[in-house]
Amino acid sequence: MATANNPRKILVTSALPYANGSIHLGHLVEYIQTDIWVRFHKMQGHQVHYVCADDTHGTPIMLRAEKEGITPETLIANVHKEHSADFSEFLVQFDNYYSTNAPENKELSQSIYKKLKAAGKISTKTIEQFYDPVKNMFLPDRFIKGECPKCHAKDQYGDSCEVCGATYNPTELINAYSAVSGAAPVRKETEHYFFKLSECEQFLKDWTRSGTLQGEAANKMGEWFENGLNDWDISRDAPYFGFEIPDAPGKYFYVWLDAPIGYMASFKKLCAENHPSGDENQKSGLNFDEYWAKDSQTELYHFIGKDILYFHALFWPATLEFSGHRKPTQIFAHGFLTVNGEKMSKSRGTFVTARSYLDHIKNPEYLRYYYAAKLNSTMEDIDLNLEDFVARVNSDLVGKYINIASRTAGFINKRFEGQLNPSANNTVVSEIKASANVIAESYTAREYGKALREIMRLADLANGFVADKAPWVMAKQEGQDAVLQEVCSDALEMFRLLTLYLKPVLPKLAGEIEQFLNIAPLSWDAVATSLLSQHRINAYEHLITRVDGKQIEAMTEANKENLQATPTLTPAPHSQQRHAEHQQAASAEAAEAEYISIDDFTKVDLRIAKIVNAEHVEGAEKLLKLSLDIGEDKPRQVFAGIKSAYDPATLIGRLTVMVANLAPRKMKFGMSEGMVLAASDERGGPFILSPDVGAAAGMKVK
RNA sequence: GGUGAUGUAGCUCAGCUGGUUAGAGCACAGGAUUCAUAAUCCUGGGGUCGUGGGUUCAAGUCCCACUUUCACCA
Numbered sequence: 065m066a067t068a069n070n071p072r073k074i075l076v077t078s079a080l081p082y083a084n085g086s087i088h089l090g091h092l093v094e095y096i097q098t099d100i101w102v103r104f105h106k107m108q109g110h111q112v113h114y115v116c117a118d119d120t121h122g123t124p125i126m127l128r129a130e131k132e133g134i135t136p137e138t139l140i141a142n143v144h145k146e147h148s149a150d151f152s153e154f155l156v157q158f159d160n161y162y163s164t165n166a167p168e169n170k171e172l173s174q175s176i177y178k179k180l181k182a183a184g185k186i187s188t189k190t191i192e193q194f195y196d197p198v199k200n201m202f203l204p205d206r207f208i209k210g211e212c213p214k215c216h217a218k219d220q221y222g223d224s225c226e227v228c229g230a231t232y233n234p235t236e237l238i239n240a241y242s243a244v245s246g247a248a249p250v251r252k253e254t255e256h257y258f259f260k261l262s263e264c265e266q267f268l269k270d271w272t273r274s275g276t277l278q279g280e281a282a283n284k285m286g287e288w289f290e291n292g293l294n295d296w297d298i299s300r301d302a303p304y305f306g307f308e309i310p311d312a313p314g315k316y317f318y319v320w321l322d323a324p325i326g327y328m329a330s331f332k333k334l335c336a337e338n339h340p341s342g343d344e345n346q347k348s349g350l351n352f353d354e355y356w357a358k359d360s361q362t363e364l365y366h367f368i369g370k371d372i373l374y375f376h377a378l379f380w381p382a383t384l385e386f387s388g389h390r391k392p393t394q395i396f397a398h399g400f401l402t403v404n405g406e407k408m409s410k411s412r413g414t415f416v417t418a419r420s421y422l423d424h425i426k427n428p429e430y431l432r433y434y435y436a437a438k439l440n441s442t443m444e445d446i447d448l449n450l451e452d453f454v455a456r457v458n459s460d461l462v463g464k465y466i467n468i469a470s471r472t473a474g475f476i477n478k479r480f481e482g483q484l485n486p487s488a489n490n491t492v493v494s495e496i497k498a499s500a501n502v503i504a505e506s507y508t509a510r511e512y513g514k515a516l517r518e519i520m521r522l523a524d525l526a527n528g529f530v531a532d533k534a535p536w537v538m539a540k541q542e543g544q545d546a547v548l549q550e551v552c553s554d555a556l557e558m559f560r561l562l563t564l565y566l567k568p569v570l571p572k573l574a575g576e577i578e579q580f581l582n583i584a585p586l587s588w589d590a591v592a593t594s595l596l597s598q599h600r601i602n603a604y605e606h607l608i609t610r611v612d613g614k615q616i617e618a619m620t621e622a623n624k625e626n627l628q629a630t631p632t633l634t635p636a637p638h639s640q641q642r643h644a645e646h647q648q649a650a651s652a653e654a655a656e657a658e659y660i661s662i663d664d665f666t667k668v669d670l671r672i673a674k675i676v677n678a679e680h681v682e683g684a685e686k687l688l689k690l691s692l693d694i695g696e697d698k699p700r701q702v703f704a705g706i707k708s709a710y711d712p713a714t715l716i717g718r719l720t721v722m723v724a725n726l727a728p729r730k731m732k733f734g735m736s737e738g739m740v741l742a743a744s745d746e747r748g749g750p751f752i753l754s755p756d757v758g759a760a761a762g763m764k765v766k
Numbered sequence: 767g768g769u770g771a772u773g774u775a776g777c778u779c780a781g782c783u784g785g786u787u788a789g790a791g792c793a794c795a796g797g798a799u800u801c802a803u804a805a806u807c808c809u810g811g812g813g814u815c816g817u818g819g820g821u822u823c824a825a826g827u828c829c830c831a832c833u834u835u836c837a838c839c840a
Binding site: 378459467513 | 790
């Protein structure tokens with residue numbers, strides 16, 4: 065066991081976000097989970113370093129930069145700035161946030177490759193791949209599209225069909241085309257470099273059994289072993305944004321080779337920063353080799369999403385082992401985020417970026433708290449239920465926790481000039497202190513939900529104590545001052561302890577409370593101390609406010625609008641996908657948001673409609689009842705939400721456009737047999753459409 | 767399709783190696799209270815633990831089948 069004089073030396077990483085998009089609420093699950101774990105261990109007095117970086121290489125980055133007319137270097141520098149700001153505002157405190165496109169990473173990648181080669185783990189093989197003859201480049205599967213060989217759905221990606229779920233090789237696609245240039249790809253031979261993973265099976269089996277993985281993850285590994293391990297293709301042909309392979313002109317490391325090495329590079333940079341002279345083996349503290357040499361005694365933990373377990377549990381330990389480095393102590397995989405029980409969705413407005421959350425909800429600690437309340441050590445998905453989010457934050461943080469200080473500090477400040485006088489032994493205080501170990505164990509085991517349940521149970525005890533003692537009654541009675549002071553002091557001591565327990569999750573709030581209580585920054589061993597009599601606290605200022613459900617609505621609304629305002633042209637990666645081109649399946653929905661086929665469009669039966677009657681609907685705030693002639697025997701009855709903008713009398717006789725084959729819907733005031741089209745956004749509306757002169761009722765719009 | 771997970775009160779979740787009338791928070795109802803940016807305290811209603819079989823003296827907890835949702839398939 066580590067002691068105060070001999071702290072554990074721990075290096076922690078989170079997965080590298082791909083420099084191709086913004087950080088969103090899904091990403092944050094991992095960074096918040098990791099950050100809480102790191103902060104907790106730092107509070108315990110251990111020497112913990114938390115590093116991360118942007119994952120910057122690969123074809124998607126190259127092509128996006130080209131499309132934007134900037135260099136890849138400029139693109140990744142912009143993204144790095146954005147990512148850094150997002151993390152910082154969410155209080156994710158990296159010791160270094162770097163980039164895989166860095167000299168340290170290049171050097172490490174090349175040196176590791178050379179060691180693997182010297183160990184006989186590298187081979188070459190000529191393979192045949194699709195090639196874009198217009199762009200003069202080989203195409204990753206994701207950039208080849210065509211007709212599914214099984215169900216003949218159009219515009220499917222090169223590896224799997226979104227419609228029928230079939231998987232296949234890009235060579236099986238019918239009428240394949242390049243998503244980059246549109247040209248028909250040709251097949252072309254090229255020599256690729258492989259890491260001989262097939263030879264690492266025994267090593268990996270042993271490593272897997274050594275307690276490095278969660279049970280579920282180990283099961284998953286077993287499945288992969290059963291299927292047999294294939295060699296890993298680690299090269300890509302120019303043009304490619306990445307590091308060139310030594311002695312292999314025109315060949316580059318596949319992004320997934322140098323990405324995890326980015327963990328090392330980021331740490332190496334941190335070591336250098338700690339050494340002003342630049343001589344990293346001379347100066348204080350951090351020594352790169354102490355953490356990464358084969359016989360390292362330090363601990364190394366990777367927090368990752370379950371989607372990239374394959375890379376971290378197979379390739380990465382094998383790469384480290386056969387290049388003469390230490391292996392990870394443990395790999396912690398977590399599940400994905402769903403919002404309101406479903407995948408994050410752009411059309412529902414639940415695909416929320418970190419920035420958008422900050423713009424609308426403001427306080428990042430609400431999200432940290434909510435995620436922590438949901439997180440456990442398994443790979444299960446966690447759900448962000450927005451209603452639950454509001455209820456939980458308001459009830460737990462404001463109603464229970466902060467309320468303890470809010471309801472007692474006033475007495476101390478007004479009646480005793482901020483001076484405390486706690487009792488010698490309060491049973492509730494003792495019980496709260498007694499939970500320190502249980503809570504610490506839960507944090508260590510990444511069972512944050514369990515930790516917070518316990519903390520909230522303790523907060524209930526504290527509120528019960530206050531209710532039981534009823535200081536407001538004492539305040540009105542003569543001669544009760546001493547007891548009043550004692551009760552409120554004890555409540556604040558309880559509040560101090562709860563703050564300590566919550567500090568890994570709510571570091572900023574804890575800082576403000578330390579100021580309010582006028583105490584030194586809380587570390588875990590401060591459980592053993594107490595607020596002393598004579599100690600003076602500062603004036604209580606309101607610490608946090610409640611979340612308003614309207615803020616949530618505004619956020620989801622804004623994210624819906626964003627989609628319409630700025631449709632992206634590049635294939636949007638799946639909500640959870642952030643790791644380069646191996647992630648090929650863009651969600652059907654995301655794809656839909658960009659383009660629909662002509663077949664989709666013709667499903668909508670648009671007709672010119674003559675408004676033969678329009679009238680107000682009694683009891684309806686927004687609706688007008690329209691009768692629309694579209695050349696049928698009887699006019700259609702349609703309720704349209706345009707009352708705010710139109711006087712019914714002025715509408716009669718006008719021509720407009722309606723959707724004629726929308727499923728009839730029963731509304732409060734009767735059946736609505738279609739929909740009238742109208743334009744609107746924050747600038748105004750609705751404005752109904754009018755056809756040009758000559759159009760007649762019943763004409764089809766196409 | 768294969769594989770791994772998952773399905774417990776209206777909502778979000780606990781339930782360790784099988785053992786008394788299945789728990790919590792939120793929401794809801796009633797009461798108390800007024801110190802706190804309506805917070806707090808007490809009480810209560812509410813679940814055939816996805817479905818169907820099986821093992822067992824005893825199953826939410828083990829086994830089998832089906833089914834829901836999610837993920838992965840290099």
